Amino acid sequence: MDSLSVWDDMDRAMGQMFIMGFDGTEVTPQIQSLIEKHHLGTILLTAKNLKSAEQTAKLVLDLQIIAHKAGHPVPLAIGLDQENGGVNSLFDESYIRQFPSAMGVAATGSTEMAYEIAKATGRELNAVGINWIMGPGLDVLTNVKNQPLGVRSMGDDPEEVSRFGVAFMKGYKDAGLATCGKHFPSYGNLEFLGSSLDVPIITDSLEQLSLSALVPFRDAISHGVDGMMVGGCAMSSAGVNVMHACLSDQVVDSLLRDDLGFDGVVMSECLEMEALSQNIGVGGGTIMAVNAGCDLVLCCRLFSVQEEAIKYLKLGYQDGAITADRICQSLKRMLRLKATCTSWEKALNPAGISSLSTLQPEHMALSAEAYNASITVVRDKDRLLPLTNVLDPDEEVLLLTPLVKPLPASALSKGATGGSVMSPGSSTPWGKSVSLMSGENVFRELGRSIARKRQGRVLHTSYTAHGIRPSHENLINRASAIIVVTADANRNLYQSGFTKHAAMICKSQSIRGGEHHEKPMLVVSVSSPYDFALDTSISTYLCTYDFTETALQTLVEVLFGDLSPTGALPGSISHNRKRHHAKQHWLAESFDEDRDTKALDDLLQVIEQEGPVNQRSELFGCSSKTFLLHNPGIEESHYVVRNSSTRSLLGFCCTYFFKSTATAVIGAILVDPDRRKLSIGHSLHSRAIRNLLQRGNIKRFQLGSRLPGVFLGIPTNKTTERKRLRRWFASMGWNTALSRPVCSMILRDLSRWSAPEKIVRSMQHAEVEFELVHGRQHAESILEHVKTSSRQGVMETYQLALADQTSCGVIRAKRPKDGTLVGTVVLCSPGASWAEAIPPLKDTNEITWAISSPVISPSVGEYSTMLQGLILLGIRQVKKQQADAVLLDCVDGDGHFDSLSAIGFSVLHSFEEVSCDAESMSVPG
Numbered sequence: 058m059d060s061l062s063v064w065d066d067m068d069r070a071m072g073q074m075f076i077m078g079f080d081g082t083e084v085t086p087q088i089q090s091l092i093e094k095h096h097l098g099t100i101l102l103t104a105k106n107l108k109s110a111e112q113t114a115k116l117v118l119d120l121q122i123i124a125h126k127a128g129h130p131v132p133l134a135i136g137l138d139q140e141n142g143g144v145n146s147l148f149d150e151s152y153i154r155q156f157p158s159a160m161g162v163a164a165t166g167s168t169e170m171a172y173e174i175a176k177a178t179g180r181e182l183n184a185v186g187i188n189w190i191m192g193p194g195l196d197v198l199t200n201v202k203n204q205p206l207g208v209r210s211m212g213d214d215p216e217e218v219s220r221f222g223v224a225f226m227k228g229y230k231d232a233g234l235a236t237c238g239k240h241f242p243s244y245g246n247l248e249f250l251g252s253s254l255d256v257p258i259i260t261d262s263l264e265q266l267s268l269s270a271l272v273p274f275r276d277a278i279s280h281g282v283d284g285m286m287v288g289g290c291a292m293s294s295a296g297v298n299v300m301h302a303c304l305s306d307q308v309v310d311s312l313l314r315d316d317l318g319f320d321g322v323v324m325s326e327c328l329e330m331e332a333l334s335q336n337i338g339v340g341g342g343t344i345m346a347v348n349a350g351c352d353l354v355l356c357c358r359l360f361s362v363q364e365e366a367i368k369y370l371k372l373g374y375q376d377g378a379i380t381a382d383r384i385c386q387s388l389k390r391m392l393r394l395k396a397t398c399t400s401w402e403k404a405l406n407p408a409g410i411s412s413l414s415t416l417q418p419e420h421m422a423l424s425a426e427a428y429n430a431s432i433t434v435v436r437d438k439d440r441l442l443p444l445t446n447v448l449d450p451d452e453e454v455l456l457l458t459p460l461v462k463p464l465p466a467s468a469l470s471k472g473a474t475g476g477s478v479m480s481p482g483s484s485t486p487w488g489k490s491v492s493l494m495s496g497e498n499v500f501r502e503l504g505r506s507i508a509r510k511r512q513g514r515v516l517h518t519s520y521t522a523h524g525i526r527p528s529h530e531n532l533i534n535r536a537s538a539i540i541v542v543t544a545d546a547n548r549n550l551y552q553s554g555f556t557k558h559a560a561m562i563c564k565s566q567s568i569r570g571g572e573h574h575e576k577p578m579l580v581v582s583v584s585s586p587y588d589f590a591l592d593t594s595i596s597t598y599l600c601t602y603d604f605t606e607t608a609l610q611t612l613v614e615v616l617f618g619d620l621s622p623t624g625a626l627p628g629s630i631s632h633n634r635k636r637h638h639a640k641q642h643w644l645a646e647s648f649d650e651d652r653d654t655k656a657l658d659d660l661l662q663v664i665e666q667e668g669p670v671n672q673r674s675e676l677f678g679c680s681s682k683t684f685l686l687h688n689p690g691i692e693e694s695h696y697v698v699r700n701s702s703t704r705s706l707l708g709f710c711c712t713y714f715f716k717s718t719a720t721a722v723i724g725a726i727l728v729d730p731d732r733r734k735l736s737i738g739h740s741l742h743s744r745a746i747r748n749l750l751q752r753g754n755i756k757r758f759q760l761g762s763r764l765p766g767v768f769l770g771i772p773t774n775k776t777t778e779r780k781r782l783r784r785w786f787a788s789m790g791w792n793t794a795l796s797r798p799v800c801s802m803i804l805r806d807l808s809r810w811s812a813p814e815k816i817v818r819s820m821q822h823a824e825v826e827f828e829l830v831h832g833r834q835h836a837e838s839i840l841e842h843v844k845t846s847s848r849q850g851v852m853e854t855y856q857l858a859l860a861d862q863t864s865c866g867v868i869r870a871k872r873p874k875d876g877t878l879v880g881t882v883v884l885c886s887p888g889a890s891w892a893e894a895i896p897p898l899k900d901t902n903e904i905t906w907a908i909s910s911p912v913i914s915p916s917v918g919e920y921s922t923m924l925q926g927l928i929l930l931g932i933r934q935v936k937k938q939q940a941d942a943v944l945l946d947c948v949d950g951d952g953h954f955d956s957l958s959a960i961g962f963s964v965l966h967s968f969e970e971v972s973c974d975a976e977s978m979s980v981p982g
Contacts, residue, residue, distance in 0.1 A: 063130045064130070064385075064388055067374060067381065067384065068095070068096060068371070069096045069130075070384050070385070070388045071096075071367070071370050071371060071374065071384060072095050072096025072097050072098050072367075073096070073098035073099070073387070073388050073391045073392070074098075074347065074352060074353060074354060074370065074384065074387050074388070074391070075095075075097055075098065075099065075353065075354050075355075075356065075363070075366065075367065075370075076099040076100070076101050076134075076136065076324060076353045076354070076355050076356075077091060077097055077099070077100060077101065077355075077356050077357070077363050078100065078101045078102065078103060078106070078356075078357045078358050079100075079106070079358065079360075080105060080106075080358060081105075081106065082105075082106055082107070082108050082112060082116065083116065083119075084116065084119050084120060084123065087360040087363075088100070088120070089123055091360075091363060091367075092120070092123050092124050092127055092129075092133070093123065093127040095367050096127075096129065097133075098129070098131075098133060098134065098391065099133060099134040099135075099136060099189075099353060099391075100120060100133055100134070100135050100136070101136045101137070101191075101355065101357065102116075102117075102135060102136070102137050102146065102187070103137075103138070103146050103357075104145075104146045104147075104148075106146075107146055107147045107148075109149045109151075109152075110147065110149040110151070110152040110153055110181075110184075110185055110410060110413055111149075111152075111410055113147055113149075113185045113186075113187075114184070114185040114186055114407055114409055114410065117135055117185060117186030117187065117407070118186055118405070118407060120133055120135065121133055121135075121186065121404040121405060122405070125401060125404075125405065131392060131395050131396075131399070131401075132188075132395065132399045132400065132401055132403075132404035132405075133404070134188060134189045134235070134391075134394065134395055134398070134399065135186060135187050135188055135189060136187075136189040136190070136191055136237070137182060137187045137189070137190060137191065138190075138191045138192070139178055139182060139187075139190060139191075139192070140159060140192055140194060140209055141155065141156040141157060141158060141159070141162075141174070141178065142156075142157055142158020142159065142160075142161055142208055142209070142602065142603035142605070143158060143208070143209075143584075143603050143604070143605065144158075144209060147182070147185070147187075151417075152181070152410065152413040152414070152417065153181050153413075154177065154178075154181065154417070154420040154421060154423070154424045155424055155605050155606070155607045156174045156177070156178065156423075156424055156427050156428075157174075157427050157428055157431045157602055157603065157608070158208040158209065158602045158603045159193070159194055159208065159209055159210060159211045159221070159225075160207075160208040160209070160210060160211055160212060160586070160602050160627055161208060161427075161428075161431040161601070161602030161603060161608075161624075162174060162211070162221065162225075162427065162431065163211040163212050163217060163218075163221050163627035163628075164430075164431045164432075164433050164586075164600070164602060164624040164625060164626065164627050165427065165430040165431050165623075165624060166430075166624075166625055167430065168220050168221055168223075168224040169224070170426075170427055170430065171221045171224035171225050171228065172224045172225070172227055172228040172231075173228065173423055174225075174228065174423065174427055175192075175193070175224070175225040175226070175227070175228025175229045175232070176228035176229070176231050176232045177228075177232075177416070177419075177420045177423055178190075178228075178229070178232070179228060179229045179230075179231070179232025179233065179234045180232045180233075180412075180416055181413060181416065181420070182232075182234060183232055183233045183234060183407075183408065184408040184409060184410075184412040184413050184416070185407060185409070186404065186407040187234070188233070188234060188235060188395075188398040188399045188403075188404070189234060189235040189236075189237065189283075189284070189394075189398060190229050190234045190235070190236060190237065191237050191239060191286065192225065192229065192236065192237065192238075192239070193221075193222045193225035193226050193229070193236065193238060193239075193277070194206075194209055194210060194211070194222075194238075194239055194240070195218060195219075195222045195238045195239065195240075195241075195243075195273035195274050195277055196209075196210045196218075196239075196240060196243050196244045196245040196270070196273075197210070197212075197213060197214075197215045197218050197243055197245045197246075197269055197270045197272070197273060198210040198212060198213045198245045198246075198628070198794070199213055199245050199246040199269060199270065199794060200245070200246040200247075200794065205548075206244055206245065207545060207584055207585045208584055208585060208586075208602045208603060210245060211627060211628075212627035212628030212629075213245075213628040213629055213794045214627070214628040214629055215268075215269045215270070215272035215273060216272065217627060217628055218272075218273045218628075219272050219273040219276040219277075222238070222273045222277055223276055223277060223280050226238075226277055226280060226281075226282055227280070230281070230283075230397075233398060234398055235283040235284065235394050235395075235397055235398040236282050236283045237282070237283065237284035237285065237286055237322075237324065238273075238274055238277045238278075238282045238284070238285045238286070239285070239286035239288075240286055240287075240288040241274055241285050241286065241287045241288065241302070241308075241313060242259065242266055242270060242274070242287075242288070242292070242302060242308065242312065242313075243259070243266065243270035243271070243274075244257075244288060244290065245270060246259065246260075246261060246270070247259060247290060248260060256289065256290060256291040256300065256301065256332045256333075256336070257290045257291070258290065258291045258292070258293055259290055259291070259292045259293075259294075259302075260292075260293055260294050261294060261780065262294040262295050262296060262297070263294070263296055263297055263312065265294075265780055271317070274313075274317065275317055278317055278318060278319045278321075282319075282321060283321050283322065283394050283397060283398075284321050284323070284324055284353075284394060285313060285319060285321060285322070285323050285324070286323075286324045286325075286326070287302050287303040287308060287309055287313065287323055287324070287325060287326065287351065288302050288303060288326050289301045289302065289303055289304075289325075289326030289327070289330050289332070289333050290302055292305075292308065300336060300337075301326070301333055301336070301337065301342075302326075303325040303326045303346055303349065303351060304325070304333075304337065304342060304345040304346050304349050305349050306348065306349045306350055308349070309323055309349040309350035309351060310349065310350035313350070314350055320390070321390060321393075321394065322352045322353060322387075322390045322391055322394045323350055323351045323352050323353070324351065324352070324353040324355055325342075325346040325351040325353065325354050325355050326355065327355045327356065327357045328342045328343065328346070328354060328355065328356050328362070328366060329356060329357050329358060329359060329362055334362075339356070339362050339365045339366050339369070340365055340366070340368070340369030340372075341369070342354075342366075343366045343369045343370050343373070344369055344370070344373040344378055344379060347370065347373070347379055347383065347384075347387070348378070348379060348383070351387075352386075352387035352390050352391055353387075353391070354366060354370070424607060425607075425611075428607055428608055428611040429611060429614075429620055429622075429623075430623055430624060431601075431602060431624045432599065432600070432601055432602075432608070432611050432612060432615055432620075432622045432624050433586065433599065433600045433602075433622060433624035433625060433626055434597075434598075434599050434615070434622050434624075435586070435589075435590060435598040435599065435600060435626060436593070436595070436596060436597060436598045437596070437597045437598075438593075438596040438597065439575075439577070439596045439597060441538075441577045441579055441596075441597045442579075442597065442615070442616065442618070443615075443616060443617050443618030444511070444538060444577075444579075444616050444617055445511075445617060445618060447537075447538055447577045448511070448537055448538055448577075449537075450511070450512060452536075452537035452538070453514045453515065453516055453535065453536045453537055454507060454511070454514075454515050454516070454536060454537070454538050454539075454540060455515075455516045455517075455518075455532050455533060455535070455536035455538070455539045455540065456500070456503065456504045456507065456515060456516065456517040456518075456540045456542070457517075457518065457519070457520055457529070457539065457540065457541045457542065457555075457559065458500035458503075458517070458518075458519050458520070458542040459519065459520060459521070459542065459543065459544055459549070459552050459555075460519050460520075460521055461499070461544045461604075499604060500517070500519075500542060500604070500609075501517070502606065502609070503542075503609045503612070503613070504517035506609070506610060506613045507540075507613055507616065510613055510616075510617050511617060516532050516535065516536055518532060520552075520555050521551070522551035523918060524551065524554060524555055524558065524915075524918050525555060525558045525559060525562070525915075525916070529559070530562065533559060533562050533563065533566075533576075534566070536576075537576070537577075538576070538577040538578070538579075539559060539563055539576065539577070539578040539579070540578075540579050540580075540616075541555075541556050541559055541578065541579070541580045541581070542580075542581050542582075542583055542604075543556060543580060543581070543582050543583070543584075543588045543589070544582070544583050544584040544585075544604065545584045545585045545588070546582070546585075546588035546589070547585060547587055547588060548585075552588070553588070553589075554915070554920075556580055556589070556595070557594070557915065558915035558916070559578065560578055560580075560594060560595060561845070561915055562576075563575060563576040563577075563578040564576075577597075578595075578596075578597070579597045579598075579599065579616075580595045580597065580598050580599070581598075581599045581600075581601065581612060582598070582599070582600045582601070583600075583601045583602075583603065583604035583608070583609070583612075584602070584603065584604065586600040586602065586626055586627075587794075587795060590626060590795065591792070591795055591972065591973050591974055591977075593756065593757065593974045593976075594847065599612070599615065599622075600624070600626070628794070629787070629792050629794060642736070642740055643698045643707075643708075643735075643736065643737050643740040643741075644698065644740075645696045645697070645698055645708075645710070645740045645741050645743070645744035645745075646696065646697055646698075646699065647694065647695070647696060647697075648694075648695035648696060648697050648709070648711075650685065652704070653681075653697055653699070653706060654681045655681075656697075656699065656704055656705055656706040657681040657684075657697075657706055657709055658680055658681050659705065659706070660705075660706045660709060660727060660729060661676055661679050661680065661681070661727070663729060663730065664676055664727055664729075664730065665677060665679070667730045672774070673965070673966075675767055675768055675772060675896075675966050676767065676896070677896060677897070677900070678896030678897055678898070678899035678900055679767055679896045680893070680899075682893045683765050683767060683893050683894055683896055684709075684711045684724065684725065684765055684767070686713070686764065686765065686891075686894060688853060688857075690715070690716050690717060690852070690853050690856065691713050691714065691715055691716070691764075691853060692713065692714040692716070692752075693711065693712065693713050693714075694745075694748055694749075695709065695710065695711045695712065696709070696710045696712075696741050696744050696745055696748075697709050697710075697741075698737045698740060698741060705729075706729070707728065707729050707732045707737055708726070708727060708728040708729065708732070708737040708738060708740075708741050709725070709726075709727045709741070710723065710726045710727075710741035710742065710744070710745050711723070711724040711725050711765075712724065712745045712748070712749060713762060713764075714749070714752065714755070715849050715850060715852075715853065717852040717853065718756070718757070718847055718848070718849050718852070719754055719755055719756040719757065720755070720756065720757045720758075720759055720849040720972075721749040721752075721755045721757070721758050721759070721975070722758075722759045722760075722761070722762045722849055723742070723745055723758075723759070723760055723761075723762075724761070724762040724765060724767065724768065725767055725768050726738050726741055726742060726745075728741075738785070739789070742789050746758075746789075746790075746978065750978065750979075755975040756974075756975055757849075757972055757973070757974065757975060758972065758973050758974075758975060758978045759849055759970065759971070759972040760786060760791060760970065760971040760972070761799070761968055761969075761970045761971070762849065762850060763848070763849065763850040763851070763854070763909075763910070763946065763947040764849075764850035764853055764854055764894055765893075765894035765895070765896075766801070766894060766895045766896070766946045766947060767896060768968065769799045769800070769801065769947055769966075769968040769970060770796065770797070770799055770968035770969045770970035770971060771783060771786065771793070771796065771968060771969045771970075771971065772966065772967075772968055773798075773967045773968055773969055774966060774967055779969070783796075783969070786971065790978065790979065791971050791973065792971070792973055792977075793969070793971055795971070795973075796969035796970065796971045797949075797950075797969065797970045797971070797972070798949075798950030798967065798968070798969060798970075799947055799948065799949060799950050799967075799968050799969070799970045800948050800950050800954070800964050800966060800967040800968060801897070801944065801945060801946055801947065801948065801964070801965040801966050802944075802945040802948050802957055802962040802963060802964055802965055803897070803905075803942055803943070803944050803945070803962065803963060803965045804932065804942060804943045804945075804960070804961050804962045804963075805903070805941065805942045806941070806942075807932070807935065807936050807940055807941055807942060807943065808936075808941075810936070810961055812929055812932070812933075812960070813959060813960060813961075816925050816929065816959065816960065817929070819922055819925075820922070820925070820926045820929065823922060823923070823926060824872065824873065824874075825870045825871060825872060825873070825879060825880070825923070825926065826870065826871050826872075826873050827868060827869070827870050827926060827927070827930045828868070828869060828871075829866050829867070829868050829884070829930070829934055830866065830867050830868075830869060831859075831862035831863075831865070831866045831867070832859060832862035833859050833860060833862075835859065835867065835869075836856075836859045838878055839859065839867055839869065839878070839881055840852070840855060840856070840859075841878075842869075842878045842881060842912060842914070843855050843881065843912050845912065845914060845915065846910075846912045848910075850910075851910045851912060854883055854909055854910045855867065855881070855883060855910065855912075857889075857890070857891045858883045858884070858885060858889075858909075861889050861890050861891070864885070864886045864888045864889035864890070864892075865883065865884060865885050865886065865889050866883075866884045866934070867881055867882070867883055867884070868881065868882050868884065868927055868930050868931055868934070869881045870923060870926065870927060877914075878914070879913065879914040879916065879917050879923065880911070880912065880913045880914065880917065880923045880924075880926075880927050881911070881912050881927070882908055882909070882910065882911040882912075882927040882928065882931055883907075883908070883909040883910050884906060884907070884908060884909075884931055884934060884935065885898070885906065885907040885908075885909055886898075886906050886938065887899065887904060887905060887906065892907075895907050895909075895944070895946055897944050897946075897965065898944065903941035903942050904938075904939065904940045904941045904942070905941065905942040905943070905944050906935040906938065906940045906942075906943055906944070907943075907944045907945075907946050908928060908931040908932075908935070908943055908944070908945050908946075909945075909946045909947070910946075910947070911924055911927055911928070913927075921956040924956060924957075925956055925957075925959075925960060928945070928957065928960060929960065931943070932960070943962075944965070945957065945962060950967065
């Protein structure tokens with residue numbers, strides 16, 4: 058390290074406390090001014106700066122020469138994001154190799170592979186003069202459905218993320234790069250509020266973070282990670298309440314430095330982030346970041362913002378808001394980091410293109426090995442792979458791909474095709490790098506590669522949020538096999554709906570001489586593996602973890618049997634979490650209706666009364682009758698832990714098997730509040746799962762039930778309780794990371810309610826007719842329509858409603874031109890024979906009816922509009938009965954909340970429904 062005497066100039070010292078970027082592929086006057094005039098010590102390059110390896114090497118060298126001539130005592134630290142997969146800032150197909158995403162590498166199961174990939178990436182970056190990589194990413198993806206990180210994370214298992222994170226870090230270090238863990242304290246379970254000015258929030262407590270999200274950061278620190286990027290997210294939970302983590306000394310100095318023992322360089326989130334700059338301001342943010350413990354303040358792009366940040370740091374020092382000692386601390390850390398990765402000898406003499414040429418054969422082989430080992434066949438129940446098993450040479454394959462934003466690493470440059478027919482001769486070579494193209498272009502060469510591989514015709518078209526159109530149906534009818542590609546269908550719900558509709562069409566197809574055969578259909582997720590990981594209705598499902606050309610070429614080899622895939626889904630998605638044996642084993646007996654009914658009513662009353670006075674419990678209106686369905690279509694088995702002396706119940710668990718969908722359900726596990734943490738719930742759960750597994754014929758297990766409608770899943774009204782329950786069920790073997798939001802909603806004060814005019818007008822233009830019907834005489838057509846829904850309890854709800862024509866009805870929607878039934882919903886009065894199973898209907902303070910189980914045909918393009926129409930007519934019918942309120946007993950929270958809120962409904966209770974394939978469930982230990 059240089060003598061500290063050269064740093065007596067505080068302006069020079071403060072220049073080392075910034076990391077800044079710029080626009081352009083050459084040195085700009087602005088960045089030159091920052092280096093020369095303000096002594097800027099670190100530069101962050103991004104894809105907008107980089108065109109090729111050769112250009113990058115020249116740009117980096119030019120920057121270092123400017124710093125050297127300006128008298129910088131040490132070289133610039135030059136940082137870059139190069140995560141591989143879809144996040145590569147530097148792409149050059151001649152000199153820079155493509156490797157799988159972080160999750161794709163984790164899917165190989167090999168930390169040795171992770172090390173080699175990181176080392177290869179690091180050597181390539183080192184050759185062009187990059188000396189600091191913004192990695193590894195250490196985020197634990199604890200809420201997989203709603204997080205933008207996706208495959209940039211290594212998964213949802215903290216220990217696995219930790220192992221791979223350390224392996225990546227060692228590889229980068231051995232290649233000569235400094236490292237930077239991110240995004241502390243974790244971007245794996247953020248909650249988003251919507252506006253760009255809203256800050257994503259971490260609601261986990263510090264204790265919860267310590268048990269999960271912080272594990273990889275703690276291990277990286279113990280193995281010598283050089284830097285740490287602290288995010289700009291908010292934190293709100295017991296013990297911590299900050300607007301921006303990187304501006305909080307509670308997060309940086311207390312948690313990261315004191316608690317975790319990190320003494321490396323801490324980098325802030327970019328102060329140009331809209332929420333941060335608008336809420337705090339760049340100047341104030343700079344002073345807050347430094348006083349919080351950040352050593353580097355990031356300002357990505359705008360020169361005026363960068364000058365403002367520098368100005369305020371100097372003002373803060375002059376006014377005494379920032380001390381000389383504080384600046385000296387950061388300077389020492391930054392100089393220590395630079396000493397590990399650069400020197401003037403190295404910075405002014407990079408290895409360059411000749412070194413990259415030497416590395417390429419080795420790295421090309423490693424890339425192929427990595428992709429071959431990462432691609433994952435999650436399921437192939439019908440043995441469709443390789444495709445030669447089910448296709449003759451002259452038969453056509455249909456490739457259906459979504460329109461998505463392309464990856465920066467894509468090398469394709471040719472135009473798109475829509476519904477075109479491609480033959481092996483219509484080849485387009487892999488082109489040179491381009492930065493922007495439509496999703497259709499990204500997948501065009503995939504179709505051509507398939508055509509070249511099988512020497513046959515391939516049909517290819519895209520799909521959008523408009524769903525399956527007549528052109529799609531025609532192509533599906535024409536083709537002999539279907540390949541549907543999805544990319545983050547959990548966040549782009551139209552992809553999920555499109556895929557399921559296509560699957561339904563394929564299941565109804567008859568091919569080969571008119572004999573009934575389900576048309577072969579494969580689904581390929583080219584991003585998040587969670588799209589259909591647990592949806593066994595998709596019988597053949599593959600994951601590539603990114604849609605770079607290398608990944609898609611490997612996919613083609615798998616599809617046609619040239620490669621046997623060995624990848625496995627990372628984290629808890631592929632294996633049950635480690636279970637812990639209960640400290641006490643209680644006898645869980647079968648529920649005896651004569652013996653235990655009164656004791657169950659007493660237990661329900663005790664549990665309901667433990668909640669806050671001003672918060673309505675999910676058990677409000679419940680009695681023992683609620684859980685006893687006595688329905689011929691539902692097999693029920695319930696269990697109790699009881700005090701045989703007093704005959705009181707210490708715990709109760711209800712289970713159901715719905716024959717129509719072959720779904721086994723745990724509807725509730727209830728434990729006396731005074732007897733919790735004694736393993737009673739564990740004993741009840743173990744007995745329930747053991748007995749359900751013994752019965753066989755189960756396709757799916759589910760936590761939460763719409764019939765009875767007490768707990769639709771894990772309750773989420775209280776954040777702390779929700780997280781505790783998620784952890785508990787995860788320890789029991791449930792994959793809670795793949796939960797599905799559901800809720801019950803209520804519309805009160807019906808006498809004053811009127812339908813929103815906008816919705817009424819939209820319904821007037823809908824080409825459907827609505828009518829209310831009662832009784833079994835309508836059962837045949839309605840139940841045939843309801844079969845399109847695979848949701849547990851829906852079929853049984855309709856059967857109950859049709860059998861009780863005095864207290865229930867069904868609203869149905871038909872197309873006038875052909876009489877096709879396209880939508881239905883159930884109306885249930887509080888006097889219905891099965892109203893006990895819907896506790897809010899038993900509220901004695903107001904007359905409440907239920908609207909239940911909407912079923913809308915997949916062929917309906919505007920799902921929300923149809924749903925609103927059915928609900929509106931239901932409300933009008935209920936209002937005629939002088940009811941006070943209307944309950945929607947089970948609402949999918951993924952996409953229907955807003956359309957129902959627009960009518961006037963508010964959430965009564967919210968839940969997370971958890972389900973899993975029967976094959977993944979085992980008897981608990």
